[in-house]
Amino acid sequence: MTRRVEILRRATEVFSRQGVAHTSIEDIAKAVGIKREGVYYYFSSREDILLEIILPQSRGLLFNFQNIVDGKTGVRERLHAAIRNHLESYNPGYLEMAVALREDHGLKKKNARKEEDKRLAELRRVWKDYTGLWIRLIEEGQAAGEFNPDLKPKMVVFGILGMCNWLSRWYDPEGDVAIEEIVETYFTMIARGITLPGGGGEAPGFKE
């Protein structure tokens, strides 16, 4: 493992343990067992490190998802695979970091370096493409008569991604819930909902 990769690994651990907002370059250097200068030799800032962690992971997420959406199986199988891909790409802290990075750049930073800007632009494009592909999958299911056509695809997608991304707030990789179980639960919820057919007490607006 090169020093560069080691710094990225330790940074990932520290970010997920104590939160991005509370992590300084100093903390990362300590975790690696080197001086701050040793970190700065490879990375210009905390944001630089975040980008180097998140961008490759985001590209991988999109690449796999593209293959799923392009697959020949039915839309339900592809929905299932898509949820699995999203949740399995999830590693401790990935989404937390992605969210932090997005927050940091909610505001235009005048002092952003050019190289970083390019990567940020790519990251935004990856996320945009990812959401766009999700919308395509839902639209395809609607066109095929398999998904409820009354729902706006974009809102369905925000709902699914929200459900999945919220793991960054509660999921504990050391805990007793396996990702596989979450995949099955969320797929069932999204595909079929939680109510059983034939139950009474339809809510207002609950169309048959």
Place this chain on the structure above:
Amino acid sequence: MTRRVEILRRATEVFSRQGVAHTSIEDIAKAVGIKREGVYYYFSSREDILLEIILPQSRGLLFNFQNIVDGKTGVRERLHAAIRNHLESYNPGYLEMAVALREDHGLKKKNARKEEDKRLAELRRVWKDYTGLWIRLIEEGQAAGEFNPDLKPKMVVFGILGMCNWLSRWYDPEGDVAIEEIVETYFTMIARGITLPGGGGEAPGFKE
């Protein structure tokens, strides 16, 4: 409107416009048109302001939800009302602020003031009670034979709250999506799922 309330209102606006992480006491003072000292006369810190905004709202959310769960209508109607209550309590920036506050306190702060600690403890209790009540609602639906008993209530609740809370990342109160439409979409997704009955291509693990 008292000066104290005015500060809280302006702070809410600034927090949601530029993000909590990027908002200083100075920014809040500017928005009110007073000096920093004027803010410090009423509030000891940014966190103090956040708590004064979020705690009353959280209490209200829980109070209304308690009434819904205790209601006499069927579990589906109560699920519908619960989603509405959650999303309507949503005001610009509320969840963003709640999340920021939780992040700030992921780490124990040694210098937290006693008064603030009490309010934070209450806030945590409110959120815990809120989640607990949601779990009760799902369990009740399962016991009544109306909700799918194969799903773990806690994971169902995390899924629902994730879907709803994710609005803090994308919802634009000035945009063209009405909260009412999100309520109906998410209720339909959660209650019935997005697939239509009778479609082919069941995914693996998709139990009938």
